[in-house]
Amino acid sequence: MNIYDVSKKANVSIATVSRVLNGNPNVSEKTRTRVLSVMEELGYTPNVFARGLGLGTIQTIGIMCSDSSDPYLAHAIYYLERELRANGYDSILCCTGNSLETKRQYFDLLRSKKVDAIILAGSKFIEMKARDNAYILDASKDIPIMLVNGYLEGDNIYCTLCDDRMATHLATSQLIASGCRNILYLYTSCSYSGNSKLNGYRDALSSHGLPVRDNYIHQCEKDILAARDLLLRLHKSGLIFDAILTSDDTLGVGAVKYAHITGRAIPDELSIVGYNNSSFAVCTDPELTSIDSKVEALCTSTINTLMGVFNGGNVPSRTTIAADLIKRATTKF
Amino acid sequence: MNIYDVSKKANVSIATVSRVLNGNPNVSEKTRTRVLSVMEELGYTPNVFARGLGLGTIQTIGIMCSDSSDPYLAHAIYYLERELRANGYDSILCCTGNSLETKRQYFDLLRSKKVDAIILAGSKFIEMKARDNAYILDASKDIPIMLVNGYLEGDNIYCTLCDDRMATHLATSQLIASGCRNILYLYTSCSYSGNSKLNGYRDALSSHGLPVRDNYIHQCEKDILAARDLLLRLHKSGLIFDAILTSDDTLGVGAVKYAHITGRAIPDELSIVGYNNSSFAVCTDPELTSIDSKVEALCTSTINTLMGVFNGGNVPSRTTIAADLIKRATTKF
Numbered sequence: 123m124n125i126y127d128v129s130k131k132a133n134v135s136i137a138t139v140s141r142v143l144n145g146n147p148n149v150s151e152k153t154r155t156r157v158l159s160v161m162e163e164l165g166y167t168p169n170v171f172a173r174g175l176g177l178g179t180i181q182t183i184g185i186m187c188s189d190s191s192d193p194y195l196a197h198a199i200y201y202l203e204r205e206l207r208a209n210g211y212d213s214i215l216c217c218t219g220n221s222l223e224t225k226r227q228y229f230d231l232l233r234s235k236k237v238d239a240i241i242l243a244g245s246k247f248i249e250m251k252a253r254d255n256a257y258i259l260d261a262s263k264d265i266p267i268m269l270v271n272g273y274l275e276g277d278n279i280y281c282t283l284c285d286d287r288m289a290t291h292l293a294t295s296q297l298i299a300s301g302c303r304n305i306l307y308l309y310t311s312c313s314y315s316g317n318s319k320l321n322g323y324r325d326a327l328s329s330h331g332l333p334v335r336d337n338y339i340h341q342c343e344k345d346i347l348a349a350r351d352l353l354l355r356l357h358k359s360g361l362i363f364d365a366i367l368t369s370d371d372t373l374g375v376g377a378v379k380y381a382h383i384t385g386r387a388i389p390d391e392l393s394i395v396g397y398n399n400s401s402f403a404v405c406t407d408p409e410l411t412s413i414d415s416k417v418e419a420l421c422t423s424t425i426n427t428l429m430g431v432f433n434g435g436n437v438p439s440r441t442t443i444a445a446d447l448i449k450r451a452t453t454k455f
Numbered sequence: 456m457n458i459y460d461v462s463k464k465a466n467v468s469i470a471t472v473s474r475v476l477n478g479n480p481n482v483s484e485k486t487r488t489r490v491l492s493v494m495e496e497l498g499y500t501p502n503v504f505a506r507g508l509g510l511g512t513i514q515t516i517g518i519m520c521s522d523s524s525d526p527y528l529a530h531a532i533y534y535l536e537r538e539l540r541a542n543g544y545d546s547i548l549c550c551t552g553n554s555l556e557t558k559r560q561y562f563d564l565l566r567s568k569k570v571d572a573i574i575l576a577g578s579k580f581i582e583m584k585a586r587d588n589a590y591i592l593d594a595s596k597d598i599p600i601m602l603v604n605g606y607l608e609g610d611n612i613y614c615t616l617c618d619d620r621m622a623t624h625l626a627t628s629q630l631i632a633s634g635c636r637n638i639l640y641l642y643t644s645c646s647y648s649g650n651s652k653l654n655g656y657r658d659a660l661s662s663h664g665l666p667v668r669d670n671y672i673h674q675c676e677k678d679i680l681a682a683r684d685l686l687l688r689l690h691k692s693g694l695i696f697d698a699i700l701t702s703d704d705t706l707g708v709g710a711v712k713y714a715h716i717t718g719r720a721i722p723d724e725l726s727i728v729g730y731n732n733s734s735f736a737v738c739t740d741p742e743l744t745s746i747d748s749k750v751e752a753l754c755t756s757t758i759n760t761l762m763g764v765f766n767g768g769n770v771p772s773r774t775t776i777a778a779d780l781i782k783r784a785t786t787k788f
Contacts, residue, residue: 182564190523190548191533200524203550207557212564215523215548217536224540231515231545235568346737375738382740404679405708405738407715 132160135433140210148208182212183428184232186225187243190217192344193400194370194417198243198270201421209429211238222249226257239265239428245272245313266431268424271415273314273440280431282424282441286315289413289445290322293367293395296447298330300454302365302393308352308377309369310344319369319397337361342373346402349376350383357384364392371396371403371412378406378452394452408451416443465493468766473543481541516761517565518548519558520576525677526733527703527750531576531603534754542762544571555582559590572598572761578605578646599764601757604748606647606773613764615757615774619648622746622778623655626700626728629780631663633787635698635726641685641710642702643677652702652730670694675706679735682709683716690717697725704729704736704745711739711785727785741784749776 129136134153141149142157149157183206187195199215206213214235216228225247232240240261242248247269249255255274258267262278269281297305307323309316324334338361342352353366353376366377374396378388386392388408396403396412403410423441430437449455462469467486474482475490482490516539520528532548539546547568549561558580565573573594575581580602582588588607591600595611602614630638640656642649657667671694675685686699686709699710707729711721719725721741729736729745736743756774763770782788 189533190536191526191530193524193526193529196526196529197524199550200522203523204552207552212561213549214564214568215550216546217532217548219537219540228545231547235547346734372734379740401679401705402734402738405735407712407740 127164128157128160131164132157137209137429137432143210182214182235182237184235184237184240185213185215185243186218186228186232186240186247187215188218188220188225188246190215192244193402194398194415195244197400197417198421201418202241202243202270202425205422205425209425220246222254229257229261233261233265237265239268239431241268241270241424241428242272243270245269245315246311248272248274248314266428268428270420270424271315275439278431280424280427280437280439280441282420282427282443284315284415284417284420285442285444286318286415287322287325289397289415289447290319290367290369291326292322292445292447293413294323294326295330296455297365297367297393297395297453298326298332300393303332304363305338305365305367306353306356306361306363307339307367307369308342308349308373309339310342310373311369312341316369323367338363342376344370344372346372346376346379349373350379351376353377353380354383365394366392367395369397371398371400371410374410374412374452375402375406378408378410388452389454393454396452399446399448403448403450406452411450411453411455412448414446414448416445419443460497461490461493464497465490468762470542470762470765515568515570516544516546517568517570517573518546518576519551519561519565519573519580520548521551521553521558521579523548523550525577526735527731527748528577530733530750531754534751535574535576535603535758538755538758542758553579555587562590562594566594566598570598572601572764574601574603574757574761575605576603578648579644581605581607581647599761601761603753603757604648608772611764613757613760613770613772613774615753615760615776617648617748617750617753618775618777619651619748620655620658622730622748622780623652623700623702624659625655625778625780626746627656627659628663629788630698630700630726630728630786631659631665633726636665637696638671638698638700639686639689639694639696640672640700640702641675641682641706642672643675643706644702645674649702656700671696675709677703677705679705679709679712682706683712684709686710686713687716698727699725700728702730704731704733704743707743707745707785708735708739711741711743721785722787726787729785732779732781736781736783739785744783744786744788745781747779747781749778752776 129139203213218225218228259276267279273281327334342349368374377394381388381392396410399412399414403412427437462472475487536546551558551561592609600612606614660667675682701707710727714721714725729743732745732747736745760770
């Protein structure tokens with residue numbers, strides 16, 4: 123006798139039974155009554171001690187993130203857990219660091235804890251070499267794997283992505299339209315998301331007939347002062363630039379600090395665009411124009427898709443969400 | 456046959472056996488050889504599938520935090536997991552939100568997952584009413600409970616605290632020594648840590664013969680723009696102040712923005728002190744003087760204490776770590 127029998131007999135999804143058990147108000151009175159009367163009829167008692175013993179409850183979802191101290195991922199975790207809780211699910215999180223070995227160990231840990239799905243938060247879990255992703259594909263035979271802003275193709279793998287390429291394409295185009303011709307691009311990571319952002323920048327330059335120059339594209343540690351110092355070095359080397367597009371707000375903040383030190387006027391002489399629209403974007407004076415990468419919508423959509431999977435619905439394996447360009451005071455548009 | 460038998464026979468701690476199993480380099484070659492030969496002798500095979508089945512392995516530590524999107528807690532999680540991993544332990548994290556009900560549910564979830572200790576990260580887990588903490592005291596009969604910058608007295612409960620009172624006392628005294636007489640105090644929370652900070656500010660004023668005035672003490676949402684707007688309102692109301700001490704860097708950033716809007720010169724007319732020495736402290740121009748609350752040291756100490764508990768050592772139930780005052784450009788000292 124378990125939650126599946128209740129779900130079948132009451133003709134509702136397992137998620138609905140779970141919601142009733144957890145006292146979630148998101149269930150109609152009629153459904154609640156039906157579920158409760160089926161439980162009584164079948165003599166079903168929800169047993170919290172069954173949790174963790176692998177007795178087929180569907181209460182717990184595993185979340186993996188590479189670095190909880192990254193503000194983007196920290197918010198993703200927050201929203202994922204909030205949405206899971208609202209749907210009557212518990213979650214357990216593993217912060218894995220960036221080594222593939224440790225990621226695999228944590229993945230195995232979650233599987234041994236009998237989680238009912240694994241969510242990979244952020245695009246750092248998908249490796250370049252196909253064989254390094256085999257453990258994920260292998261797990262997807264047993265449980266759904268959800269990717270938040272990462273991409274991997276496979277049965278029972280569901281990706282929710284921000285359209286990062288479109289976002290940087292739009293920002294670059296707006297910079298060009300506002301008169302900028304020498305646009306620096308600073309980025310932190312070569313993940314799927316990182317490459318999409320870079321491609322958006324390149325494509326926008328090309329489609330406006332501007333050259334794509336390697337010496338205008340620089341990788342930088344995700345650190346305010348590292349970005350400031352990199353820009354001071356580029357400035358000193360004589361490189362001419364009138365705009366800085368970044369893949370993260372911390373780099374945008376570093377760019378504002380660079381401009382303050384060198385006395386360049388923002389936005390008249392120098393435009394700056396951040397990414398993620400985090401709290402950092404409102405720290406500086408002037409405040410940063412930034413791309414809102416919609417982390418909350420991504421997480422809500424991920425959990426909606428997961429609930430669809432549990433309910434046996436026909437859910438899309440790939441969902442893409444458009445970013446927003448939030449205009450503040452570091453650009454002329 | 457389990458890890459305890461190996462530890463006993465090899466005459467090393469369980470943590471050391473765990474380190475050998477996990478390939479942690481922090482074990483001498485001599486010890487590693489002894490442990491491996493005992494394993495062979497006893498026919499012990501580490502069984503990862505035993506994890507989660509409650510078979511008495513000591514591999515997994517539960518961590519609870521109230522809000523992973525808070526930068527202080529996000530860093531605490533990062534350091535706790537790093538230190539646990541270095542000692543050969545896995546960890547699973549629950550982000551609980553602030554409701555007592557949900558905190559208790561997650562606590563039960565971790566216990567049902569057979570974790571070997573629970574770490575409560577941040578001071579928001581200890582309630583004012585003793586009976587609301589009974590579930591923690593109850594659990595401490597079975598497993599050690601570790602508090603990171605929170606305080607609760609009980610057997611098998613271990614607290615590692617930052618000396619927040621001393622830190623704000625020092626900052627307030629330095630502000631006074633540099634000529635400030637009307638020091639505003641902005642804070643976000645009435646937790647144990649929050650109250651310690653407030654007491655440090657009050658005590659420093661009193662010990663310098665200055666009045667403690669309620670209209671100079673204000674609670675504020677942990678939000679840059681909320682702090683800025685609160686200060687603009689206080690300014691408009693005619694309140695005279697020459698320094699702002701805050702319980703969080705985000706409020707300090709809001710104070711810098713307030714000064715920019717009103718044209719008050721930092722630090723000549725207005726001194727500002729942040730708290731936590733986070734990335735926010737270096738976002739602004741001028742950069743924020745801030746109290747380094749030593750989150751990394753707190754987390755390292757917490758894990759050292761936990762390893763001591765597992766090894767049966769005589770460990771302190773309360774460890775206090777001094778904060779540092781990081782002097783930057785928003786103060787005259």
